[in-house]
Amino acid sequence: MAWITDSLRGAIEAVGRLNPFTRAGLGGSTALPGIFTHQLAIAAYMASGMMKKVISIPAEDRVREWRDWQADAKAIEAIEAEERRLSLQAKVQEAENLRGIGGGALIIITAGDHASELKPDQVRKGGIVAVNVVSRWQITGKDWIKDLASPRYGEPTMWEMQGDKGDQVRIHPSRVICFRGARLPAGSAVADDEAFWGDSRLLRVYTEVTRSDETQAWFAALVRKAKLLRIGIPDLDSRDPEQLNKRIEVIALGESSLNATVYRSSGGQDDAGETITDYQVTWAGIPAMMDAFDQRVSAVSDIPFTRLLGRSPAGMNATGQHDMDNWNKAVVSGQKLETRPCLEQLDPFLIRSAGADPAKVTWKFAPLSVPTEKEEADTFNVTMDAVTKLQATGAIPDEAFAKGLQNLMTEREYIPGLDQALADIPENERFGLNPDDDGTGDDPSKLQAGKEGDPASAGGGTNVPARRAVNDGGVPTGSSPFEDGNKHHWGRGARGGQFKSGPGGGGSPGDYVGRAIGGGRGQKQRPVGDVSPSAARLVKQRTGIDIAGKELRLDHSGIAHAWKNHGPEGKVHGAKALTKGDLVRAATGLNQATDVRPAKSRGMNGPRFEATYTNRRGTMTVIYETSSKAVYPMNAWWVK
Structure with a gap:
């Protein structure tokens, strides 16, 4: 009977190597190195759907509604056309994704030597050839500035990137707009480039996302295990192997052909017979436990549970609006502190490339939420009350006031076709003169x-x-x-x-x-x-x-x-x-x-x-x- 014992031991050991509850990949340590390579970062991002959502949701929401330009109609049209030509919105989103993974940059491509400094007044209409996105691992900083008196302390004096012919291409920092992570604590014992690119969202959430993925894998394993049949055969170790195989074959054939399980029942007090039972799993509490891990991911990533999981809010009278309001505030904060500084580095070149005057152009991020008709009506009433009070101060000359109000009505599209209708009216009538x-x-x-x-x-x-x-x-x-x-x-x-x-x-x-x-x-x-x-x-x-x-x-x-x-x-x-x-x-x-x-x-x-x-x-x-x-x-x- 040694062969049966050895066979069972071997089978159990083989199954143990496949058991999802004991595999090193799931049951081992979930920590990444504090500073990781490009391969590790991309692997962590690509291997988990939850990780992709945690990285991509902030990037998508920061650029989803894009920005509203404040200038004359022709300038706005030219700038927006230039943004479409350069696919700027999509490329900023890609750069924000790279910020979450570890860091990325936009490179302004113009005619001429890329190693030379690019100044805004050098750019003429159509002067930007392209704006391309690279990750932090594709460009290398050289000659890091160590002078504490320099406003560019901790930045490189030049960037290098491998060209299409295998040579190193030098790029001046004025042409590189870096999308960096949160700053590392001062005094961190890391290399210059690691300190420059900072902490990443991926590293911050990696442990919690991995635990959430493990929980999902364990639950899937339980579902598969719940389908197993447990067959009890008396005197299993004394059975003839050929006879045992035939018996199991008959049981399997009965389930396959008859949709029923055929087994030998008990023959009396001294005959236990065969027993066949399903594997029993107690499901109570499992969904709550899985939610607990996902909520932990939500907490660490600062993304509301309803937004991250795409689920409706739970609880009586819950609408999720409070969560979304808080999330919108977080997005606006990220736009202000991280995205806008990057865009403001690009805009002096972009606006001139569009043929407009930067001194006459401003912009702001468009609202993140789309108001209902009632909210739009309420906003209109509040705006008109404010306009009336502003007019009552007498601080703005009437012609300027009329121009500003007409621009407000046109930009917010309160009256469709108003801009064209006003354009057809003589100026002295249009502005109430x-x-x-x-x-x-x-x-x-x-x-x-x-x-x-x-x-x-x-x-x-x-x-x-x-x-x-x-x-x-x-x-x-x-x-x-x-x-x-x-x-x-x-x-x-x-x-x-x-x-x-x-x-x-x-x-x-x-x-x-x-x-x-x-x-x-x-x-x-x-x-x-x-x-x-x-x-x-x-x-x-x-x-x-x-x-x-x-x-x-x-x-x-x-x-x-x-x-x-x-x-x-x-x-x-x-x-x-x-x-x-x-x-x-x-x-x-x-x-x-x-x-x-x-x-x-x-x-x-x-x-x-x-x-x-x-x-x-x-x-x-x-x-x-x-x-x-x-x-x-x-x-x-x-x-x-």
Whole structure:
């Protein structure tokens, strides 16, 4: 029976060499050397799907949405075309992958000697021939700088790379953009090149990734083992080998042909018979244990479990949004601290190669998450509120403000086709400029001189562009109440620009205001325009008051009240004292209102409301009263 014992021993030893639970490759040490070779790094990366995800996910997310350029449209188009020509986005992702494995670099290829320094002003349009990616093991640093006073301490004075003919090609450091890992602690006993390239993500996560892979391998081995049959044969060691083989063959044939197991059952108390059982595995707790190893990988790699494993979050009311928000913050941090410095080394050459001026170009990384329609609407509302407040400061000239706002609307694509539509409009109309502006400024008395433009109908009597809806039905910007084509024509006298006809007495709007604040007898209201449809809609939405189709008028008592309280000799509750021109503009300012709200009191002739509008002098609040046919200001002041 020695042959049976020896055969069993030999079989067990042979199986032991194949057992996944005892193989040195899985059960041995999981540590890599602290500093490893190119072959070890690539082998560790290629051998594990989990390792590939840990390395590639940060690299992919850093460049996934790429970057948004801030420049004029032609420059942006040229730069983006240059990036596509050079396949820059994909190559930066490849370099970021190499950063995670151990280090990599972008090499700027231009005409000429690569050993010479490359300066940005040497690059002309199309001057960059290519941008290529190499790993840290393909280039070798020479003559490392040891001078502590040098800003390039710890860097090489020259790089070398093996050429296609086997010779060493010298490359100046200005042409090499290195994607390095985290810095090693100062004083680490490593070579210059190892200290330069730093620590790698692969080395940091290797142990935990290997343990996770081992756990998966062990679980797979358990699944295979669970399919094994256990055959118990009485007196196995005394059986004839030929008889034993035939018996096992019959059992296997029964399972194969009959889908059943045929065996000899017990024949009595003294006959145990054969027994056939399945291998029993207790599965409870195994998935949780596997998750524990994967969560450890997630923790060490700083990648959320839901992102790393592609699984939905667990737990009641869990959405995973918090994890993704934290991950996005980590990606943004990596973009800021690692990716952006590398791109900023390249951009002076890239932008010139695109034919643009680097001094007029800026950029930022595009947002990582795509907002929902509701989030986009909320963002739009918040942005417009901020724009309104910024405009109210009066710190930005109106033409520059209009250009910036139009660029904002175009870049964010709030209105599709806006850029082309604006390009078809003359510049003085596009940016809200009034070609007929007489430049009379804020002094109402100047309305009687020159072209006699009316501040009330020209956006408030200043050279501030009047902002109005294109389809507004009010008095057109630049049309004066004194022009014959205006239905509010006041009539022109023969004496030096004086006026004698029209309701409420003769003279200009400035004359009307002068009589009101001078304590003269009461005057009838004077029309200066119509309520625009956009202003009527805004008032209706905010207050419920319907002013559609009504006239805008000057009111004697309202002007006197505002001047008394907020003029130069009044209490001046506002930011500054009112001028006569301000009182004229208070009437027509409603058509430029940016905010409307109900007033605290009701007027004698109808309901009142408050409105705020902005011009280059600042932001003014006006209390308007309504009647059956008109809207007119009863008080006004500059907002502090």
